[in-house]
Amino acid sequence: SQKIEQNSEALNxxxxxxxxxxxxxxxxxxxxxxxxxxxxxxxxxxxxxxxENEKEKRKExxxxxxxxxxxxxxxxxxxxxxxxxxxxxxxxxxELTGGGNKLTFGTGTQLKxxx
Amino acid sequence: xxKVTQSSRYLVKRxxxxxFLECVQDMxxxxxxxxxxxxxxxxxxxxxSYDVKMKEKGDIPEGYSVxxxxxxxxxxxxxxxxxxxxxMYLCASxxxxxxxxxxxxxxxxxxx
Numbered sequence: 001s002q003k004i005e006q007n008s009e010a011l012n013x014x015x016x017x018x019x020x021x022x023x024x025x026x027x028x029x030x031x032x033x034x035x036x037x038x039x040x041x042x043x044x045x046x047x048x049x050x051x052e053n054e055k056e057k058r059k060e061x062x063x064x065x066x067x068x069x070x071x072x073x074x075x076x077x078x079x080x081x082x083x084x085x086x087x088x089x090x091x092x093x094x095e096l097t098g099g100g101n102k103l104t105f106g107t108g109t110q111l112k113x114x115x
Numbered sequence: 116x117x118k119v120t121q122s123s124r125y126l127v128k129r130x131x132x133x134x135f136l137e138c139v140q141d142m143x144x145x146x147x148x149x150x151x152x153x154x155x156x157x158x159x160x161x162x163x164s165y166d167v168k169m170k171e172k173g174d175i176p177e178g179y180s181v182x183x184x185x186x187x188x189x190x191x192x193x194x195x196x197x198x199x200x201x202x203m204y205l206c207a208s209x210x211x212x213x214x215x216x217x218x219x220x221x222x223x224x225x226x227x
Contacts (some may be wrong), residue, residue: 001177008155032214042160043119043205043218089158093214098214103216105150 001029004092006106013080014114021075021109023090032093033066033073037086038108044089048075080113087111118142119219121206127225134193138206142143145211148190149181151202152221154191158205164189165211196226 005024013019014060023033025041036044050057050073057064063076077084087110091103123138146165150158150173160173162181162213170181173215178200182190188207193200203223 034215041220042205043220044216046215046217049214101159102148102163104160104174105158107155 002092004028004090004106005012005106006088006090006109008107008109010110010112012112012114015081017080019080019084019111021079021088021111023073023075023092023106025071025092027072028092029068030094032090034091034093034103035062035073035075036089036091036105037066038089039086044105047088076113078103080111082113082115084086085112119206119208119217121184121204121222122217123222124220125158125223125225126195127227128193129227132193132196132226134196134224134226135192136191136204136206136224138189138191138219139187140208140209140217141168141187141204142208142210142217143186144208144217145181145186146209148207148209148216149179149189149191151175152205153202159209160181161191174197193224196224201226 003026020045025050034049038044048064061078065074087108089108094102119140138143148163152158164170164183180192203221205221206219209216
């Protein structure tokens with residue numbers, strides 16, 4: 001069956017360092033992979049989308065890589081700040097026959113950036 | 116900015132009650148989704164709709180139904196609430212061609 005794996009253990013890093021989060025998947029051939037941020041008590045917020053034919057995508061301090069051979073995406077936050085502390089979710093995309101897309105989410109990795 | 120509004124932040128219901136969770140989006144999105152989120156299980160798709168009066172089962176539809184009479188509104192219905200439906204419920208919307216989703220802030224439902 002299709003499976004998305006994110007490290008369930010919290011990642012603690014020091015302010016200013018680069019945080020790297022991993023998303024692995026099996027039995028999927030997604031056209032897209034997305035990353036979301038979720039703060040406690042709030043809904044997820046979309047951050048980045050990367051297509052299967054893209055190796056890397058950047059947005060400000062964020063960088064996402066997508067390796068369809070390894071079936072893995074890495075999510076990097078450079079120069080991390082305490083405000084980056086949140087849970088980060090990866091999601092894989094499946095096209096719907098009626099249009100639009102259906103997303104399946106990983107369980108998320110909690111990031112804590114310490115001073 | 117896209118706004119997805121869920122009618123209640125917190126809800127407490129008794130076992131056997133019929134429960135309605137309402138979601139409204141203001142950006143004319145074709146697609147709407149209901150997820151539930153539980154610790155260790157992540158977000159799981161309950162139902163989705165890609166057009167008015169259309170609905171499709173997600174991964175865990177049992178015990179739930181939905182209604183989409185207007186494009187902006189997508190309702191989740193728990194026909195007879197049970198304690199295992201205690202969860203955080205998240206509504207999301209998205210455009211047909213744009214792949215990202217916009218989420219509401221969730222309804223935390225407790226069934227006692």
